[in-house]
Amino acid sequence: MGTPAGIDSIAASSGEAAPGTAAQPESTAACPSAAATGAPARIALAGVHGFGTHHLRNLGRLQAAGAVDLVAVADPQPPAPGSVPPSAAVHTGLEDLLAATADLDVVIVATPIQTHAPLALAALATDAALYLEKPPVASLADYNRLLDVSAASGHGVQIGFQSLGSHALAAIREQLAAGTLGTLEGISATGRWVRDRAYYKRSRWAGKRSINGVDVVDGVATNPLAHAVATALRIAGARTTADVASVETELYRANDIESDDTSVIRIRTTAGLPITCALTICAAESVEPYVTLHGSSGTAVFHYTEDRLVVETAAGRTEETYGRDDLAENLLAHRTAGVPLLSSLRDSGAFMLVLEAVRTAPLPTPIGAGHVRWEGEGEAAHAVVAGIEEALERAGREHLTFSELGLPWAVSAPTSFPVPAA
Known part of the structure; x- marks a missing residue:
């Protein structure tokens, strides 16, 4: 920058x-x-x-x-x-x-x-x-x-x-330690939101990769749905740059912008766990995003904006909503009493590798007009990518990019980011 x-x-x-x-x-x-x-x-x-x-x-x-x-x-x-x-x-x-x-x-x-x-x-x-x-x-x-x-x-x-202040994260750790889900085989983050034309006109940096040579990186995975990526990484135990083995990106855009609005980010931790983030702000309607733990004996779905955790196994289905610690209060407690930070700069290293992969990737591939419909009028109109809801679910579940799924508008290919040696 x-x-x-x-x-x-x-x-x-x-x-x-x-x-x-x-x-x-x-x-x-x-x-x-x-x-x-x-x-x-x-x-x-x-x-x-x-x-x-x-x-x-x-x-x-x-x-x-x-x-x-x-x-x-x-x-x-x-x-x-x-x-x-x-x-x-x-x-x-x-x-x-x-x-x-x-x-x-x-x-x-x-x-x-x-x-x-x-x-x-x-x-x-x-x-x-x-x-x-x-x-x-x-x-x-x-x-x-x-x-x-x-x-x-x-x-x-x-x-x-x-x-990252959600008490549900501790509950997830307990579920994993108890073997409730069996062997954890992978994690997916799914986000489908709606952003209209006005969203990209609210400021001069909206939807930009850079301004006058200064990096911005305002893409779907790095700003609107950045919490999905960060939360998935935290659940996977990937905090620092040393915890990430590989990052692949496949970036697209339906809007007339510089940055991506519909993308798959595929990550593998140094422990070998796959994390796939399938994200868009070009959905038909907004749905609260979620992170899914795929286990050999069940799944856990964390709706992180609601602090709500749904666990499904052969024994049945449970759902619970948890509390949350405020990050400002946590920082005050850290300053006065040495309480560990919940979302420290160092523990953002894994997320920053994802951001760097997006920043250095090729320009997002435009999605053909035949695969995009517009809903609404004027500045309130928003793009909807055809079949995006099913595509996001499949990408996360199968740990595949859009092109690997064979979607007709996915004419790009995943780009591997050279993760720096720890």
């Missing part, structure tokens, strides 16, 4: 609430109180629009409990009236905020993908811990640089994969 001319110059928020991320339930853990932790943690937020609105709501909850004090925000666009506490200073960029604000405990960065690296580095130059929205950065080189800087600083860095 190239270095922008100035950190403040490209720090505009996306303007969309949670691009591709469903609304998350609030934490079920007890909120840390000022009495328990001393003075409220001093928080700064970069990016108050788009997914920044989620952070504003969550910080409001924590501030009401006495756990935090939102002392400053930064965004080139003014905050919505009443969205920021009157006591919080408002800046147009993070550089100005950091220069004017002392003794910060945590900096949260919820800005466009291409700004993550410079803003994260600026935050780590202070004495604050960092909460960085997903995806962490837009290239493996920037990830490695950020990893080195964070290690040298000694500050915690939490990555905003909220699904």
